[in-house]
Amino acid sequence: MKPLWKLLRSHLSVAQTVGFTLAGVVGMTVVLTALQAYRDVMPVFRAPDSFVRGDYLVLSKRVGTLQTFGLGGGGFSDEELRDLREQPFVREVGAFVPAEYRVKGSVGAGGVGFSTYLFFESVPDRFLDVQTEAWRFDPAQREIPIIIPRNYLNLYNFGFARSQGLPQISEGLFKRVTLDVELSGAGRSEHFRGRIVGLSNRLNTILVPESFIRWSNERFGGGSAAKEPLRVIVETDGPADERLTTYLADKGYEAEGGAPDDGRAVRLVRLAASGVAGVGLVFSVMAFYMLLLSIFLLLQKESRKLETLLLLGYRPGRIALPYVSLTLGLNLAVWCGALLLGWVIRAQYLPLLETMQEGYRPAGVALTLLCGLVLALLLTALNAVAIRRRIGRLGMRKE
Structure with a gap:
């Protein structure tokens, strides 16, 4: 194994390694911070006294001429309440x-x-x-x-x-x-x-x-x-849903207040978190290809020596092991660096969230740690497969 490590170190570019590490840290930091920030913000939205807790509408029927003269009830019948509960965008219905x-x-x-x-x-x-x-x-x-x-x-x-x-x-x-x-x-x-x-x-x-x-x-x-009941309160998946707007118009129901705009706040948070995480994934993919390209260049420079090792009886998997170990070590280092930077960023925004809600409790970090580790191992596995195939092709070409 020592000759393989010496062969790897002899042409290993420090600049390329540092470049991959920095790009990888930036990408994974963005991904993990977006995930953790989204999970930390959601308790503020889900708090019982939050202005965006769920999506609630108070519905009533339009008052017509018959109701003016006391000749009509204007309430919601059992059939109408049942129909309302059966709508796919309605979670629960309660009567006043x-x-x-x-x-x-x-x-x-x-x-x-x-x-x-x-x-x-x-x-x-x-x-x-x-x-x-x-x-x-x-x-x-x-x-x-x-x-x-x-x-x-x-x-x-x-x-x-x-x-x-x-x-x-x-x-x-x-x-x-x-x-x-x-x-x-x-x-x-x-x-x-x-x-x-x-x-x-x-x-x-x-x-x-x-x-x-x-x-x-x-x-x-x-x-x-x-x-x-003359009025009902409805918890929905989102008042901004076009299906809900169409349903209320068809039934002639009126929604009180400005509740139809409330659900957009949660959607905006989700969209922002998804967009930021997407940018981070782009950086991670770029770092992945940067490392893969660097290793392929190493393999190309040492192709003749690697072919010789294959003729001497070394298996492609054994030859690929030092390169795979290098990618694993670098990806774990990227994961640790991203966690450190994410912790620094989190320490900056948590005090702001605490001022927005009394008794605020941030989300745990276990899921973020696990997602970062899974991402690092996934990138390592993809690199390992590509390296193994590349070395295998050298053996086939020699034959």
């Missing part, structure tokens, strides 16, 4: 359940009392973008947990409070506000304590737990038969 009684809320602030009529609705818990252990109702405690839209607080702070000379309220203080809630209906009137447990960026309604809505509708709404 409204309160069927009168709700009046009162609160005092800064010596000034407020009193207004309210409305309560509920949706299945999986559609909430607020996580809290207080989201439950116990009739014995007489306390109602409430989630309100965040823009309600913004309207008060930057609109009403300023025009009326009232103090602005922080989110933390706002959650400590206790409402006096009066429910009346079916010949009953009772007082409850309302407590704001969260602010929603997704749903523009005053939410209470489903258990409370069903209990209170039975008690204050007369226990009437379940009505068709």
